[in-house]
Amino acid sequence: MGNTRERFLIANWKMHKTVGESRAFAREVVRRIKGTTLRNQLMICPTAPSLWAVGQELSGSQVSLGAQNLDLGREGAFTGATSGYLLHEAGAKWVIVGHSERRQYFAEGDDLIGQKVAQAWESHLRPIVCVGESLGEYQEARTISVITRQIEALFSKATEEALRTIIVAYEPIWAIGTGEVPQPSQANNVAALIRKILAQKIPDDADNIPVLYGGSVSPKNIHQFLNEPHIDGALVGGASLQVEELLKMADISS
Numbered sequence: 001m002g003n004t005r006e007r008f009l010i011a012n013w014k015m016h017k018t019v020g021e022s023r024a025f026a027r028e029v030v031r032r033i034k035g036t037t038l039r040n041q042l043m044i045c046p047t048a049p050s051l052w053a054v055g056q057e058l059s060g061s062q063v064s065l066g067a068q069n070l071d072l073g074r075e076g077a078f079t080g081a082t083s084g085y086l087l088h089e090a091g092a093k094w095v096i097v098g099h100s101e102r103r104q105y106f107a108e109g110d111d112l113i114g115q116k117v118a119q120a121w122e123s124h125l126r127p128i129v130c131v132g133e134s135l136g137e138y139q140e141a142r143t144i145s146v147i148t149r150q151i152e153a154l155f156s157k158a159t160e161e162a163l164r165t166i167i168v169a170y171e172p173i174w175a176i177g178t179g180e181v182p183q184p185s186q187a188n189n190v191a192a193l194i195r196k197i198l199a200q201k202i203p204d205d206a207d208n209i210p211v212l213y214g215g216s217v218s219p220k221n222i223h224q225f226l227n228e229p230h231i232d233g234a235l236v237g238g239a240s241l242q243v244e245e246l247l248k249m250a251d252i253s254s
């Protein structure tokens with residue numbers, strides 16, 4: 001509250017929805033919000049095969065399009081890889097980087113994530129950088145050191161120019177898909193910490209970087225998080241798969 005940071009509601013569909021379902025969903029969202037102004041900027045991040053079709057439906061609307069991951073490089077002999085350049089060409093303006101599921105299931109480390117942030121920027125995509133501690137780290141009261149490491153790791157790979165364009169999403173791993181959430185004030189403290197760490201590298205801009213909360217966000221609990229002064233929106237998985245729930249969350253004010 002009281003700041004001028006952009007506010008976001010980002011739908012991360014993960015590995016859900018066919019091309020047909022994604023297209024129909026996007027069409028329905030655009031139809032429902034026509035002529036209205038949502039309180040939070042709405043963004044949809046569908047699967048890679050649905051990106052183009054969803055982008056076509058969203059074109060000219062207030063909803064923006066993001067991808068869920070990018071690979072390094074531009075074009076080349078890298079079977080199975082999708083570069084930021086190709087995602088941008090397919091219509092994405094944003095890309096999620098370093099989601100805990102990428103860190104956990106695809107062995108992505110801090111170094112690679114820093115490189116991906118740099119690559120996203122070079123590909124004209126704005127990165128949504130995810131950070132968060134595991135349940136074990138949370139129980140051992142290591143949240144601060146984990147978040148500090150994850151944010152500082154970006155500094156060696158991504159330029160100040162690139163860092164100025166990021167959104168950060170604080171997603172405690174133990175809260176993702178579990179129905180468990182941290183106290184909103186705890187999440188707020190972590191968001192404040194993230195901005196403080198960013199200020200070491202981009203002192204004049206850190207205050208303008210949006211920091212979101214993610215992990216079991218729903219229409220029932222989102223207002224608690226958006227009421228916190230350092231939290232500028234939400235990154236939502238499961239509850240973003242239904243039009244009704246998504247639109248409710250996109251229109252919540254703090």
Ligand code: 13P
Pocket residue numbers: 012099171175176177178214215216217235236237238239
């Ligand atoms: P859930 O909202 O399903 O807990 O997922 C959160 C998430 O990982 C968003 O990126």
